Amino acid sequence: MSVYYSEDHEWISVEGNVGTVGITDYAQNALGDIVFVEVPEVGDDFAKGDEVAVVESVKAASEIYSPVAGEITAVNEELEDNAALVNSSPDGDGWFFKMAIADKSELEELMDADGYKAFIAGLE
């Protein structure tokens, strides 16, 4: 299992052809208390960079972009009643959706954990 990170602060954890997607601890911290997540529907297709989900904090809505192209195979239904999971467990129980990755070569354009760490260090 490998985990990749986008410059939009999403992570994608890959097992075989399926990627699980969420937002990073840095992102949840910047967004503040999350009150609602709009997840996509199973079966929806997205290209890399498409708006795939929306995260709402008390003060604003923020778009989440698909880190790679693919078809949604599952969504985290726990978030419907407990969006705060994204704050408490951004890289665990607060995952957003799973997708069948269309082209695994797109993963190479993402960062690994060390690369992402350096990326966010550069933002501060």
Added chain:
Amino acid sequence: MSADSSNLLQTPLFSLHEELQGKMVPFAGYAMPVQYPLGVMGEHNHTRESAGLFDVSHMGQVVISGEKADEWLETLVPGNIIDLKPGRIRYTMFTDENGGILDDLMITKREDDIFMVVNAACKEQDIAHMRAHLPDHLTLTEFDDRALVALQGPKAAGVTARFVPGADEQDFMSYMEADILGVPCFISRCGYTGEDGHEISIPADKAEEICRALLAEPEVEAIGLGARDSLRLEAGLCLYGHDITTETTPIEGSLQWSIGKRRRENGGFPGADVILEQLKSANVDRKRVGILPAGRAPAREGAEILNADDNVIGVVTSGGFGPTFGGPVAMGYVKSEYSENGTDVFLQVRKKKLEAKVAAMPFVPQRYYRKPK
């Protein structure tokens, strides 16, 4: 702070905000804290449960002095100012010739003059508007050397009373002058959160010292603009420039309660013909109403309001998540025939059409202090 922050004005509490790790953002030309490390939700809840201290020094503080300043002011606002007793505060608005709202404001009648607090984004135009109509015998003074803070929440008045004995027995919407730590302050029992509390006007050079003393009380936390917005929205209070504008009259804005009997009969304020006709005929095209989305998704400002046939019947002017209410809350304008509480409507939020109901405001009961008779 962003790189272009150099043009922004700072309140007398700017360095205290930075010390408290406030996240500073541009607001009405000022660098203001949108939140502190506690976060919007934590700050909102703290204010509802205990006491929150807000810097509102960006707002305009203006005094009009001279003979019968109240009579003159009534030529610009629909509120009853002449009959306001000294030491009392009233909410009203500047209207234009079309009945639109130029700004909303708090007016305090003091023993010898009139003190008002106006919105930050409107203060320059408000002052220009008043000066353009000001007779020679009246004087307008902007108190740009004073800070303004709001201490709000169920424990706020008790905190104020530790510095000003009796402040917890001061009536709602009343004003007094008293010293805090030897500094002369204007102390008003009002606010804009739906909670009990005070607004305190302080000489700028003493503001930080007094705020540090207030923040040192165990009940008090510093609160940013983010929570100020969610608190006032739950309380059903209008944000000027969003929920009321020059395009909305006080009647469309559901603020008819702020126009007293004598003003309804005699008019004499800008746009009175339009406003009083709307009041008399109870006939307006649209009304400001509360809206409760059925699910968990917040509907934000700009979201269209639809009827069952997908026709647009209105727009959300303020919306978000109400931490105390425990779900999404909004207000907006709908065509009058949809303004009855309980009416089913729909909200276009991104690609989804969400169920919602027109609902009574406030969404969270207001808890203003009423002095026992």
